[in-house]
Amino acid sequence: MNPLAALGGLGRAVLTLFANFGKVAIFALDAISHIFRPPYYPREFAVALMNVGWLSLPVVGLTAIFTGGALALQIYAGGARFNAEAVVPQIVAIGMVRELGPVLVGLMIAARVTSSIAAEIATMKVTEQIDALVTLSTHPMKYLTAPRVLAALITVPILVGIGDIIGIAGGYVVATENLGFNAATYLLNTVNFLEVKDIVSSLVKGAAFGLIAAVMGCYYGMNSGRGAQGVGRATKSSVESAAIMILAANFILTGVFFSV
Amino acid sequence: MIRMENVTKAFGDNQVLQGMSLEIPKGTSMVIIGGSGTGKSVALKCILGLIKPDSGMIYVNGKDATKGDRDKFLARFGMLFQGAALFDSLPVWQNVSFRLLRGPLKRPAEYAREIAIEKLRRVGLKSDVADRFPSELSGGMQKRVGLARAIAAEPEIIFFDEPTTGLDPIMSGVINDLIREIVTEMGATAMTITHDMSSVRAIADNVAMLHGGVIQWTGPVGQMDASGDPYVEQFISGSAEGPIEAVR
Ligand SMILES: Nc1ncnc2c1ncn2[C@@H]1O[C@H](COP(=O)(O)OP(=O)(O)O)[C@@H](O)[C@H]1O
Ligand SMILES: [Mg+2]
Numbered sequence: 001m002n003p004l005a006a007l008g009g010l011g012r013a014v015l016t017l018f019a020n021f022g023k024v025a026i027f028a029l030d031a032i033s034h035i036f037r038p039p040y041y042p043r044e045f046a047v048a049l050m051n052v053g054w055l056s057l058p059v060v061g062l063t064a065i066f067t068g069g070a071l072a073l074q075i076y077a078g079g080a081r082f083n084a085e086a087v088v089p090q091i092v093a094i095g096m097v098r099e100l101g102p103v104l105v106g107l108m109i110a111a112r113v114t115s116s117i118a119a120e121i122a123t124m125k126v127t128e129q130i131d132a133l134v135t136l137s138t139h140p141m142k143y144l145t146a147p148r149v150l151a152a153l154i155t156v157p158i159l160v161g162i163g164d165i166i167g168i169a170g171g172y173v174v175a176t177e178n179l180g181f182n183a184a185t186y187l188l189n190t191v192n193f194l195e196v197k198d199i200v201s202s203l204v205k206g207a208a209f210g211l212i213a214a215v216m217g218c219y220y221g222m223n224s225g226r227g228a229q230g231v232g233r234a235t236k237s238s239v240e241s242a243a244i245m246i247l248a249a250n251f252i253l254t255g256v257f258f259s260v
Numbered sequence: 261m262i263r264m265e266n267v268t269k270a271f272g273d274n275q276v277l278q279g280m281s282l283e284i285p286k287g288t289s290m291v292i293i294g295g296s297g298t299g300k301s302v303a304l305k306c307i308l309g310l311i312k313p314d315s316g317m318i319y320v321n322g323k324d325a326t327k328g329d330r331d332k333f334l335a336r337f338g339m340l341f342q343g344a345a346l347f348d349s350l351p352v353w354q355n356v357s358f359r360l361l362r363g364p365l366k367r368p369a370e371y372a373r374e375i376a377i378e379k380l381r382r383v384g385l386k387s388d389v390a391d392r393f394p395s396e397l398s399g400g401m402q403k404r405v406g407l408a409r410a411i412a413a414e415p416e417i418i419f420f421d422e423p424t425t426g427l428d429p430i431m432s433g434v435i436n437d438l439i440r441e442i443v444t445e446m447g448a449t450a451m452t453i454t455h456d457m458s459s460v461r462a463i464a465d466n467v468a469m470l471h472g473g474v475i476q477w478t479g480p481v482g483q484m485d486a487s488g489d490p491y492v493e494q495f496i497s498g499s500a501e502g503p504i505e506a507v508r
Binding site for chain 1: 305309310331334335337338339341343345346348358359362363364409
């Protein structure tokens, strides 16, 4: 492929993303409205809670602990350049809670949950299972989308909270074991420094990212093209779009909470 | 009664239905024949509202099928999909009694299971199939589970998309008899797509031949052999010579 054509392809992909944005927004509102309107499917909701929440815990924990540890090392090294090594607990706490916790958990959920929702629903679409649902008087938006979106909306903020704590713990272990911090002082500095607003912003971001992750998976699954290729494309696009939208939403929410 | 008037449907520049008109009287069995890829499945999905026609009208019991309460409308339908379309996350019995396990028709699980096992028996499947998952079954068995699911709620109108494809001759006979029985006993209106001429003769009251996006010929099954229509004659004889191209 010549470079110009490649660039054109890239431009088209970006344009389609924006064109899709309106459709996605309508889909998201529709999905949310079905959460509140019966019939409800408690069994499907329970399964979604399990898949989105519980089974994501290992990934979230591992991501957070390594990130928190690395953060402590970096801040210590950076702070040492102007004799500010002591700020490690404060910056680790703020970095994890405000930014890295929500963003990294959000991205891991996009990788884990968005992809699996998109692939599952897309496969159902191409094997006519969605059509079969409709003929059995079952609304796919209620049966498939609503339980997954609600589960993500509830569990991802919790996962982010857990990720924040584990991340801080990772920083704490590195700082007290390797960098010579006093354990009690480290904890005290962390707790005293964090504000309610930091924690609230973290959880709000978690809810927003959970919503994005589930909606993108459902949207691309429901609109999948035909055959195995259709499923592959739907999965890829869903993760790509979810990741980008999570990062964009993070930027906007950070602005809303912390500018001024 | 089902009536299609001048229904057209295209996918991109692939003109599939080009003015299909067909009438199926209440309580009768219509069989649609026609080469693969001529749009038979698309026609069924148009009636069900799963695909929106580009133009034309579809009436069910005199009412415009595209308007009105969809849930009520679909509650009267049963559909066997060409690829069975079983839910692979659910065991067989929960597929069959899907309507009875959730939503407005919800019943106790034991009752729903009993119904499922009874329907499975009707399509020639033993009760030990009930707890297996669809992916553990052969294609022909999946098809029969799909059939059991389609008839589970005793619908007034039933569509069968290639019910005997992939079945051995004995099982085909069982399924043909079952479809005939559903029409005569339950008084259901049935619409069946098939390529199997022995099925056509066993199931049909009326036959319609779809070709080139329109109904080329339709009439009672007794007149099929003497139709004088070159399309129908070629289809029955299975000859490569005739108006239907062998390469499509
Ligand atoms: N959802 C769809 N999107 C695009 N093309 C489709 C779709 N469904 C069916 N078609 C096309 O319509 C034509 C008729 O398909 P179908 O009704 O399945 O044939 P058959 O008569 O064998 O049942 C085929 O060319 C098929 O590729
Ligand atoms: Mg077909």
